Amino acid sequence: MKSRTIKVNYLARVEGEGALYVKIKNTTVVDVKLKIFEPPRFFEAFLRGRAFTEAPDITARICGICPIAYQMSAVHAMEDALDVVVDGQLRALRRLIYCGEWIESHSLHVYMLHAPDFLGYESAIHMARDYPEIVQRGLQLKKVGNEIVTHLGGREIHPINVRVGGFYKVPTKQELKPLAERLKWARNAAFETVRWTATLPFPEFEQDYEFVALQHPEEYPFNEGRLVSNKGLDIAVRDYDDYFVEEHVPHSNALHSVLKEQGSDNLTGRLYLVGPLARYNLNFHRLSPLAQDAARSAGLSPVCRNPFQSIIVRSVEILYACDEALRLIQEYEPPEKPAVEVQPRAATGYGCTEAPRGILYHRYRIDDDGTILDAKIVPPTSQNQKIIERDLYQFVSKNIELPKQKLTQQCEQTIRNYDPCISCATHFLKLNIEQE
Helix, strand or coil: CCCEEEEECCCCCCECCCEEEEEEECCEEEEEEEEECCCCCCHHHHHCCCEHHHHHHHHHCCCCCCHHHHHHHHHHHHHHHCCCCCCHHHHHHHHHHHHHHHHHHHHHHHHHHHHHHHHCCCCHHHHHHHCHHHHHHHHHHHHHHHHHHHHHHCCCCCCCCEECCEECCCCCHHHHHHHHHHHHHHHHHHHHHHHHHCCCCCCCCCCCCCEEEEECCCCCCCCCCEEEECCCCEECHHHHHHHEEEECCCCECCCEEEECCCCCCCCCCECCECCHHHHHHHHHHHCCHHHHHHHHHCCCCCCCCCHHHHHHHHHHHHHHHHHHHHHHHHCCCCCCCCECCCCCCCEEEEEEEEECCEEEEEEEEECCCCEEEEEEEECHHHHHHHHHHHHHHHHHHHCCCCCHHHHHHHHHHHHHCCCCEHHHHCCCCCCCCCCC
């Protein structure tokens, strides 16, 4: 076989702008690059000099699909800095609004971005010609998630009701009743989604991952917990910078993250995976019984190492989020106040929550009057870039005899396994980039 190069100049059905480059020499893969060329948006710089109370609203603008994740990581980091505890029904409402984001984001990915790959369609629009009911179900599921975010966040895109200490306004029990009725339908639709995605054709592609996710002693993780892995990591969120390091590579406007080798100055580090597969493998026992049963019925065990089956895992998480949202609404009692009092002080705070695509880390340093002096934001996609490139290398090596067009399509599908949100991953540009 002669040397050949696979280039995808613009990746489709991902959020943001990126490209793929694979070079093959004879029967050997010699180079794989996931190129992120979307320009940086400098949100960390925007935050400097702003009041700590502005962080949730500013960071929500980073992503139109997962603004709640940015708001939740921001408020948890600020509350950590200010020694504030938000519990009871305010904490429950935070879980509820996160459920909404998981439902809408996962539904978008499963039905609109990823399923067309498995069924051989160019897009969800083309798929809808043959599967109109399935596409309609996906759109309605996404709408339910958006409705939750709208009820609690004030609007579905870049919500405005989240604040440090809680919310600006909390709903009455009566206001949540229509959501409960919608969620009963959504829970059934999510169960059907799990059954449907389990019928899709999956390549055999088991990988040895170091999964990293939050782990909570009582709950499937959204907002709180320790950072753990299946290979020994177990740390508090505030220790993140001691264990993870970011490095610049010339072909990407986003930094790549690795786990430091403890006791060594070697920054090459260990690759790791965040996101639904990581959460599922580390927290299967915390899923609701309904979600666990659905996963098993779909042929999944508590351990899943095939990234192509992440579409099933995301469907299981949709089901869990619907189930959890219904539980939270049924148990809801309006709190006396929409937020706890917060007083600024000079401090550094750390927060990490589970965005739909994986752990989202925030660190803020503020002064006595609450002005932000420094900010650090590490989104999930930037953490997964190295593992995506490794998996591409492994996948192409295994399927190198495929015709170029077929191999190119399957490389794109491999990238979409991770639901990359490229816009979120471009906050960490070094301006002295060496152009290839």
